[in-house]
Amino acid sequence: MSAGIGVDLENLWIRFGDFVAVRDANVHINGGDFFSFLGPSGCGKTTILRAVSGFLEPSEGNVLIGGKNMKGIGPNKRPTALIFQNLALFPLMKVWENITFSMEIKGASAAERRKRADELLDMIALPGQGDKLPSELSGGQRQRVAIARALCAKPDVLLLDEPLSALDLKLRQHMRTELREIQQRVGITFIYITHDQGEALTMSDNIAVMRAGVIDQIADGKTIYNDPATAFAASFVGENNVFRGKAKRVMGDEALIATNRSGELVARISTANRGKLAEGDDAMMFIRPEAFSVAPEGASGDHFVTARVTHEEFEGNVFNIFTEGDGGKEIKVSIPNHGQSFKDHTGQNITLEYDTRNAVVVPAGELAAE
């Protein structure tokens, strides 16, 4: 579904004085996509969004909306609507006035506005609440009013700046599905910003992973999870165990890594780095907790890891084993609970096995902070 209006960022740089907030971003967003920028707080996500909505002039490069260069076009002239991190509902206006503010600007009559407000209130499941003040609504209701207000302006692109971050966990999970539904119903492009990888993975068609002003990878959620392009993407999205070392041998799609601690191990080179990783390079290997299984004692080879267990925990659906790992970090292993009996390994050595297709190698790089 590429009916909607797409957005392109071309060689986008944004500087605040000497500080580079966004460095050479190149992003193509398909029309009608639910596209997420995912990155830790302070990495420049809001900055990108402000450049798209027109509150910031890029220092270099262009923002294109529907193929049209937006240079010199103010935020009130762009076909975008932004949902602010703190929602920015107008506190002195009633809910219905808030929702139809964009019509008031264009001089629509009060009757028209009321009618449209009622439609939108029905859509966001708040019928009959139009005469309240925003301060009289709950957090989730306010959230929905902000969405309705933005949609009322009939934007081609809806920009959402961590809209769920202020909500509690339950509501957040509920709103995820609701947002996705709304997007599918209205069919316009959503650009969504979050530092929560769960939100990004569940809702998005495509995700851009950001680190300190740089976009590391743009792909759909599955690809980012299974085939990260950088050490940062691998460590930021989902839980991951890292093994540092050097590429000893590169064999096509696979590489043999001489790890600092766990001997020589084989893993798949992530797609983005094939042909780039050379023998002797510093490399990092990532294996997810659920990709391990406990091997019979004494097993060894290039896909076995032996380590001492520090502690274990029972989480219901999974059983977690933590062993001594690389650089002071623990290795986490999650064994699905099928009702089998577990033996307590604490203090003992344990041998773990993995499928080499589930271990990825990327060039050594910065890891996401815990």
Add this chain to the structure above:
Amino acid sequence: MPSFLKEFFNRNGTGMGLTILGLVLFWTIGLIILPQLSMLDFSFRPNLPPPEIGGPKDVYTLENYKYLIYGPEGGSQDYNTVDLRVFFRTLVAAVCVTIFNLILCYPIAYYLGQSKGSHIRIFAIMLIIPYWINEILRAFALRIIFGETGVLNTLFTGLGIWDTPFDFIRNDIALYAGLGYAYILLMIFPIYNVIESLDRNQIEAARDLGAPWWRIHWRVVIPYAKPGISSGCTMVFMLSAGALAAPQILGGPSSLWFTQLIYQQFNDNNDWPQGAAYAVVLLVTCILFVLAMMRLFKVNMGDIGK
């Protein structure tokens, strides 16, 4: 265009940006800076009739400042003792009024800032109401009280405490009371604002540690309230040194205030440059004095006006 201006116009739009910038420039440059500079410039010029202004006689001169120190040329005295005495008396009296106000207002500000309850609001209204009444009328009210047949004299002679009426006005008591009266609010509010934000627990903690009440004030409350105190003191000092109405109405016939000299130069002697020079001297001295005091008590300029 500097990046600051560019961002400013981006944020406010061209029309709104120009309006804001225009108003701010008109205010800061047209109303604040240029008039002061103009007055300064004027104070260095001789007093000429309008047709000669800008003519050959219109040259810079120090004579207006010399006049304050040495008096009229060929005068009988070496120094202009009359004006100089008025000048120093004004400054000293303004300092006294400030100290008096501080002592009077600190307890009230503390009490209002630390108590809760609806009577505080009524107190606040009672504080503000006098401030809304015309300055002249407030001075007038004090004159009714301090006059020779005023309330106080009637009361005291009636009670037989003294037998002839006491001349409050000639003794400047009326003047000082009037000046103190006029600026009470300006002393209370800054102190109140700061003390209100002082956490009660700090005082409780100090009390728990067995500190006597005066030490609590000296070590906890006053240091905390310093920005408010300096703000209030600065305002009261500047305003009482620059007061005109109260001295005119409550001052005795012989005790002039420096502003009255300025007023006379302008309105009675029609010597504007001389008046401007006196005004410059008053302004500069007051500013230097305040700055020196702020240095002495280690206060920042940014605290003033909060």
Add this chain to the structure above:
Amino acid sequence: MNSSFLRISIWVYLAIFFAYLLGPLVIMSITAFNSSSFPRISPWECLTFQWFTELFHDQRILNGIKNSLIIGMGTVVLSVAMGLAGALMLTQIWPKLRATYYTIIIAPILIPGVVLGISTLVFWDRINRMLGLGADSVLSNGVFLTVIGQSTFIASYCMLVLVARLQRYDTALTEAALDLGATHAQAFRKILLPFMRPAIASAAVLAFLASFENYNTTTFTFGEYPTLTIELAQKVRYGITPAISALAFIIVALTVFFALLNEAKLRRQELVAAARRNATVQDLGGKIRLPGFFAGNMAAVLLVVFAVATITVVGTATVYSPDQCIANVKEQKRLEAERRIQELRKQREEQRKQREAQEAEQGGATQSAPKPSNNSGFGGVFAPGALGGGTDAEPEAEEPPKGNGGFGNVFDPNSLSGDQ
């Protein structure tokens, strides 16, 4: 220290403090109702409303009020506009410039009003000359100069009031409006301005009051348009009458009335807001039971008491006639005066006799002592600082001026004291 002792001393202190603060105003207000031609409360002569009548027939006062209103309006508009612009600038100015900028816009509060008046006068006079305009141009007009001079520092007060509220403004609101298609002007008008409205109202009231009562600056700039304060100052400096007390009473009453009204309104808003908060929790039907205007609202009660008192006073004023009482007092005074004149004549006679006797004895100089004359049209009342005590009254006692109107009788003790 004993805590009940402390509490008592606090209350005593408060009582003294508020007596100092409010006492003069109360006493001044009371003097407006005493028929004595000098404003005072003792001795109380007659309850009268004549000073109000006199006040309302005083053309200069009325004209002063008109000028004050015109200038007040101008100052409110200019200083609120500049104060708002100044506050907006303060929140966005380049950080390196902020401290300097703040110092500049706060300075007028600290600059003595006299200096502001002079600098305004001097500066615009120069501009006027540079433009080659005459003495009757707009730039040398008293209203223009006064508005400009007053706004210089009143704008600083407005700025402080406005910036306090502006700091609580979320600029994202303006951005949201822009994002939804509003122009900058629309966003300002529909979002920022409504948010700022309470602060703008306070700033406007403050500006008006400050303008209305300003003396120091205005005294240099008013030109042909003396404001009420200027007129009052002239009157107070050159002789005081209870008509001024009458004006003061009106101003005090209005101030108290509006202060209480405002407080009652605020209090009510608070109560309503509290009720609304509770209601949203309890019922969804929106059936909010408004609390009575008076419930828990002391200010409202005071307001009503005050209004009733005012109505009573005004009502009394329309029917009450103090003529008889005044006539009595006059008669008494006349008698008293005559008695004293007689006494003085007698004294004088005796003195003369004595002197003559002495002169005759000495056979010396024949000149009589020069009579000190008082050539002020109003008699002794305005003699500068003079005539303290009653003993100097002698020379005038020989020819008592006819008690004309308010300035009354020389024997009125106040005029003897020459309270100047």
